[in-house]
Amino acid sequence: MPRILLIALDSVGIDPLGHARPESVYAHSRFLFPPEHRSGTDAPTPIRDGPAAGALIETVVAPEDAPGAIECAITYTSIFSGQSALRAHGLMNGLGLNEQALKDMVQRANLFRRFESPCLANAIFPLHLAFLGTSFVQARLPSFDRQAIENALTLDGQPVRLKGHDKHGFAELFTLGEINQNIFVYAADEAGARLRSWSDVRQGQALTGTLTHGLEARFNWRAFGIEPLPTQTPLEAAGILAELTRRHDFTFYKYQLADLVSHTGKIELARDVFDVIETFIGAVLREIDSAETSVVVTSDHGHLEQVAFTRGHPKSRVPTWYFGHDAERHVSAMREPEGIFHAIIDCGAA
Numbered sequence: 001m002p003r004i005l006l007i008a009l010d011s012v013g014i015d016p017l018g019h020a021r022p023e024s025v026y027a028h029s030r031f032l033f034p035p036e037h038r039s040g041t042d043a044p045t046p047i048r049d050g051p052a053a054g055a056l057i058e059t060v061v062a063p064e065d066a067p068g069a070i071e072c073a074i075t076y077t078s079i080f081s082g083q084s085a086l087r088a089h090g091l092m093n094g095l096g097l098n099e100q101a102l103k104d105m106v107q108r109a110n111l112f113r114r115f116e117s118p119c120l121a122n123a124i125f126p127l128h129l130a131f132l133g134t135s136f137v138q139a140r141l142p143s144f145d146r147q148a149i150e151n152a153l154t155l156d157g158q159p160v161r162l163k164g165h166d167k168h169g170f171a172e173l174f175t176l177g178e179i180n181q182n183i184f185v186y187a188a189d190e191a192g193a194r195l196r197s198w199s200d201v202r203q204g205q206a207l208t209g210t211l212t213h214g215l216e217a218r219f220n221w222r223a224f225g226i227e228p229l230p231t232q233t234p235l236e237a238a239g240i241l242a243e244l245t246r247r248h249d250f251t252f253y254k255y256q257l258a259d260l261v262s263h264t265g266k267i268e269l270a271r272d273v274f275d276v277i278e279t280f281i282g283a284v285l286r287e288i289d290s291a292e293t294s295v296v297v298t299s300d301h302g303h304l305e306q307v308a309f310t311r312g313h314p315k316s317r318v319p320t321w322y323f324g325h326d327a328e329r330h331v332s333a334m335r336e337p338e339g340i341f342h343a344i345i346d347c348g349a350a
Ligand SMILES: [Zn+2]
Pocket: 010, 011, 071, 072, 259, 300, 301
């Protein structure tokens, strides 16, 4: 039975003006955006210069003129349920992260449940931060409110401030803690996949959404009884994910840092984060055996490609990369997020 690795990159869209222009965040792409790719195309673009043969497909997560904002939960619900959360519910206002309507869709069909040994490679964040909203794992975590965090947590040696015009540390904490609010954590749990912890991360058995723990290292967690995570390189993180992929028939990992960087509006940071992404995916592809593992890399909505965008997330198309021997068979399905569910089941059954 073939193995599948699915990677989601939060907030990585297709550059609507084309990535070949020097101003593009992706202008220095090594293999994920080939020079011949044209933005807005429905045809797959072959990937020839990477560590494995593949194709780049443009996935439509929301029509440009759809009312409301595109949020992570809509796309992840579609990917993990195989049904369009957009068509079922429209673009729900707010983050919509713990909506019963989305849970119902996952209960009807759940990608993790379709495999014998599914793996969520991300570790859940070890605290429940009540001010970020409800989460799917709060019942099993120590809970801290805004005041407790402001009284005890520091970022770069400075107190964290979660309110007011200078929300020092809020975006960074959100980036780390949002994993607990994602529908795929609910989906993995519902399918009986083990939810990994930061102790798994310390043992090289899980990843956090930052890959390197550079963001985690800026906080002093000791007041909460948490020792810092040792930092690692994207190549070391790729080795951990490749090993998890070898031990499971379906493995999912989500990279979150692109979202934080997108909201800074700084193009140089966006370029750096894309460089990390390309290094990491290149290393993952070199470490796994492409004859037995298909790799799908996708995103939930755009933003990195338009770092100065200030009205939520732009409704750009997102890239879906397929690395495997039978790309042509899955291209049309992967033009929609819910089709990624069906393409993955189709590869798993091949
Ligand atoms: Zn997102």
